[in-house]
Amino acid sequence: MxxxxxxxxxxxxxxxxxxxxxxxxxxxxxxxxxxxxxxxxxxxxxxxxxxxxxxxxxxxxxxxxKAAAAYYSLGNLYYDTEKFQAASEMFQKAVSNGLDNSDAYFMLGLSLMALDQQKLAMPYLQRAVELNPADVDARFQFALSLAGLELYDELVNQLKQIVEQDPNHGDAYYNLGVAYAGYFENAEKALEYFEKALEVQPDHMLAAHGVKLIKSLSDTEEN
Incomplete structure (x- = not known):
């Protein structure tokens, strides 16, 4: 050794x-x-x-x-200290110099998401998922980038895969509820997902608010 x-x-x-x-x-x-x-x-x-x-x-x-591993490690250091622009530049250099693995693409996408650059982040997060389909965190960030770009059909597809992989993923259920409430205008389905989010994560405040909102709208329509 x-x-x-x-x-x-x-x-x-x-x-x-x-x-x-x-x-x-x-x-x-x-x-x-x-x-x-x-x-x-x-x-x-x-x-x-x-x-x-x-x-x-x-x-x-x-x-x-061309030391890709050095750029990657430096990117992680910058990301952890919230220097997201510098982090994204380092991860980009890591990838450009041959670091072709899911972690590098994921961290590059994550850095760009932190900079509110969903359009730039999306292909890197997608690549991270392609290289490691079992990575639920990467798939969820990919889904969030799709939400930011209003690509709702693919968003729902990714979120459904997440809850298949991790049936206790409260945020994925919540975001499914948001998609069905806002884009598909299906209050019944949205309520189902908000309630599922609360079932697996009882302290999910946003899901609780979603349930309350839909039920209040439903009561208003009935009256």
Missing amino acids: DKNQQGIQFMQEGKYEEAVKVFSEAIEESPKDPVAYINFGNVLTAVGELDKAENFYQKAIGLDE
Whole structure:
């Protein structure tokens, strides 16, 4: 096992001091190898030393401007500190440099959603779902991007897949209720989904408001 692999194992075990020691040795042995700098940055991020971690990621990029993993790690750091524009740029560079996995596309889409850029986010979230259909979080964010673009038929299709994958997903039921109430103008179906949201998540305030609103409208029509 080489030092980078050993350090990663220490990280997974929560042995951060041991990981730092091993990654330091890896850097000393191969100072031109960006991988050890990325791994060292990941340890620093894990223990909250974000400024130092950023420096190590930048060092890795200085050694290899195509180091996709460095851009991805830096993107996560920026996202977690709510620097969404910088995060989106880093994730874009990670993808452009060959990081073709669902997490990279998901985080890029998530960053763009945080910037209220649903149109730009949508294809990246869609790609994340294509690469990992089991990822309910990615599918839900994809659905939200569809809602922002008023693509309701595909929105409902995605939300129904979510509740099949996760029958306790209160937000998916709530958004189905919103779609049926607002776009399809089907109050009965909307009420059914709002009530289902409350069944799986009794403290879902928005769903409770939806139920109250539909019932009050129904009472008004009857009177």
